[in-house]
Amino acid sequence: MRQITASGQTVEEAVQTALEQLSTTRDQVEVEIVDEGKRGILGVFGSKPAIVKVILMKNMVAETENYLKTVTRHMGVDxxxxxxxxxxxxxxxxxxxKIALLIGKRGQTLNAIQYLAHLAINKDGRKYYTVIVDAEGYRARRKETLEILAERMADRARRTNSKVALEPMPAFERKIIHTSLQNVKDVETYSDGNEPHRHIVIKPNK
Structure with a gap:
């Protein structure tokens, strides 16, 4: 982890000098103020420079990309x-x-890869990221499939006048079902069960 100490007439000037030396941006560093400095009389006499220590943080986005390449390479996929x-x-x-190998049955392998990416990118705890790992547009196709499934299962709940339980899904896929049916007045949805078997139930409103 690189770090440098820089000085300037103000703290911001010292930080900017450090950023230029590190060839990075403010959101990629941690700043420690060593001395806030002193302007002095007329900005000259008795002035004292501001001093900062600037630490270049790891680029977790890039590190996670490399991690995903390592994971997929171990799966035999470039x-x-x-x-x-x-x-x-x-x-x-x-x-x-070999994209089908990365997606797996109903996206289960892709979901597992996404979970690993989520852990990797947030492991240092400095900044929280939400992560989507997609594979040649699979997420959009899966979303469309889930929305069609939601309509079909809601229709079954109406016809049979009984609850319909869907297969277990990860939270972000359950959200698609909930959102798809949230404005449908004659049915309601809720999640039931414990992970990894938590699933959506569609219930007719009587």
Whole structure:
């Protein structure tokens, strides 16, 4: 972990000097103020420079991308990864000629890879990230499939006038079902069971 000590007329000037030397940005460093400095008379006489220690933090987004390449390589799959960052949300898009192996049955393998990525990127605890690991647009296709499933199972609940339990799903997939049916007035949804067997129940409103 690189760190340097820099000085300037103000703390901000000292920080900026350090950032330039480290070729990085403010959100990638930790700043420790050693001395706030002193402006002095007329800004000259008796002035004292501000001194800061700036520590370059690990780039957890890049480290996690490398981690995903290692994990998939151990699975016998070479991947290309496109990484997109929006604030604290990171999406890793995997591309490979063996993409089906990375997705697995109903996305179970991809969900496991995503869980590992979530642990890896948040392991230092400095900044919390939410993570999506996708594979050639699988998440969008799965979302569409779940929305169709939600409509079909809601219709079954109406016709039979009884509860319908869906298969166990991870939390972010259950959310898709809940959201899909939240404005449907004649049925309601809730989650039941314990992880990893927690599932959605669709219940008709009488």
């Amino acid at each position: 991947v290309e990864i496109t990484t997109t960052v929006h604030d604290n949300h990171v999406t890793y898009e995997l591309n490979s000629d």
